[in-house]
Amino acid sequence: MTSRPSQRKRVLSGMRSTGKLHLGNFVGALDNWVRMQDEYDCFFFVADWHALTTDYADTSRIKENSLEVLLDWLAAGLDPERCTMFIQSHVPQHAELHLLFSMITPLGWLERVPTYKEQRDNIAEKDLSTYGFLGYPVLQAADILIYKGDFVPVGEDQVPHVELTREIARRFNMFYTRKGMYVFPEPQPLLTPAAKLPGTDGRKMSKSYGNTILLTDPESVVRQKLKTMVTDPARVRRTDPGNPDVCPVGDLHKIFSDRPTILKVDEGCRSAGIGCIECKSAMADNLIKWIEPIRERRIEHEKNPARVLEILNEGSTKARDEAQKTMARVREAVFGWDSKRKEIFGAAGE
Numbered sequence: 001m002t003s004r005p006s007q008r009k010r011v012l013s014g015m016r017s018t019g020k021l022h023l024g025n026f027v028g029a030l031d032n033w034v035r036m037q038d039e040y041d042c043f044f045f046v047a048d049w050h051a052l053t054t055d056y057a058d059t060s061r062i063k064e065n066s067l068e069v070l071l072d073w074l075a076a077g078l079d080p081e082r083c084t085m086f087i088q089s090h091v092p093q094h095a096e097l098h099l100l101f102s103m104i105t106p107l108g109w110l111e112r113v114p115t116y117k118e119q120r121d122n123i124a125e126k127d128l129s130t131y132g133f134l135g136y137p138v139l140q141a142a143d144i145l146i147y148k149g150d151f152v153p154v155g156e157d158q159v160p161h162v163e164l165t166r167e168i169a170r171r172f173n174m175f176y177t178r179k180g181m182y183v184f185p186e187p188q189p190l191l192t193p194a195a196k197l198p199g200t201d202g203r204k205m206s207k208s209y210g211n212t213i214l215l216t217d218p219e220s221v222v223r224q225k226l227k228t229m230v231t232d233p234a235r236v237r238r239t240d241p242g243n244p245d246v247c248p249v250g251d252l253h254k255i256f257s258d259r260p261t262i263l264k265v266d267e268g269c270r271s272a273g274i275g276c277i278e279c280k281s282a283m284a285d286n287l288i289k290w291i292e293p294i295r296e297r298r299i300e301h302e303k304n305p306a307r308v309l310e311i312l313n314e315g316s317t318k319a320r321d322e323a324q325k326t327m328a329r330v331r332e333a334v335f336g337w338d339s340k341r342k343e344i345f346g347a348a349g350e
């Protein structure tokens with residue numbers, strides 16, 4: 001087994017290089033990552049190869065988008081002293097393992113991944129009938145297993161992906177076990193409670209819907225976005241009572257406001273005691289207070305691009321070292337080459 005600097009369990013997770021992050025990214029994942037840094041040995045990567053599975057035709061912004069994600073991670077509180085951050089394509093061993101996994105993964109396993117059909121139907125403007133798009137869960141399996149991750153933090157909808165990773169690990173171990181030693185442990189999903197975070201149009205907050213509030217949005221932009229946010233359609237006039245449980249602004253209050261404000265909104269909305277303008281303005285105040293420290297930290301990091309690149313470099317080096325150890329084992333298991341032979345692999349296994 002790979003030796004670890006600590007006895008902490010290892011956590012693996014990544015985010016696509018989609019550029020500046022929004023509140024949905026924070027609530028759905030990043031906030032949880034920040035909390036996990038002290039409890040687990042965390043590896044977080046910007047998934048630029050995954051971005052290619054849908055955005056292969058135009059890579060002109062992919063590098064900048066990767067750096068934007070990294071800056072937002074640092075601004076949100078990920079700390080290079082407490083976790084490992086890197087860019088997926090800077091660790092080419094992921095691709096090698098992906099290739100080997102693609103040899104043993106039956107097509108049927110991939111075709112029945114729920115997000116495969118769903119995304120192909122939803123992203124109609126792009127041709128997703130590609131080998132890379134079908135195979136992205138195999139790449140995901142390589143991303144996780146190359147670090148022998150114990151846990152993968154996921155929402156309920158991502159559990160089938162972790163299950164597929166476990167199946168691939170099992171199949172690999174079944175074919176390529178030498179001297180009774182399994183190469184891969186089976187990772188477990190670490191369920192993240194999914195907070196309902198609507199975008200400004202009431203649908204799930206997502207870049208592809210153009211309904212996001214970014215972690216980098218300045219005060220005036222946050223206020224403007226809140227002003228145009230949809231509300232409970234029952235409140236046509238100021239005197240109409242509403243229901244904060246069916247209003248996207250009400251949902252935001254439940255996540256970002258304190259208890260007295262939530263109670264005030266609940267009572268005021270149902271009795272028409274407050275208007276939507278007042279309610280949205282209170283939401284904007286809270287959100288700005290909440291975003292401001294993140295924005296300030298981000299500005300500090302932007303002033304020091306050399307340090308950001310250094311963080312990336314240190315993270316990628318550490319990730320490559322770990323990945324190389326696993327690949328030495330993998331090559332030995334599949335092909336029989338001695339993993340300790342430096343002259344064959346450039347770097348020794350363990």
Ligand code: SF4
Pocket residue numbers: 231232235242243244247248249250265268269274275276277279280
């Ligand atoms: S008062 Fe607030 S919660 Fe109620 S409908 Fe208006 S914006 Fe939504």
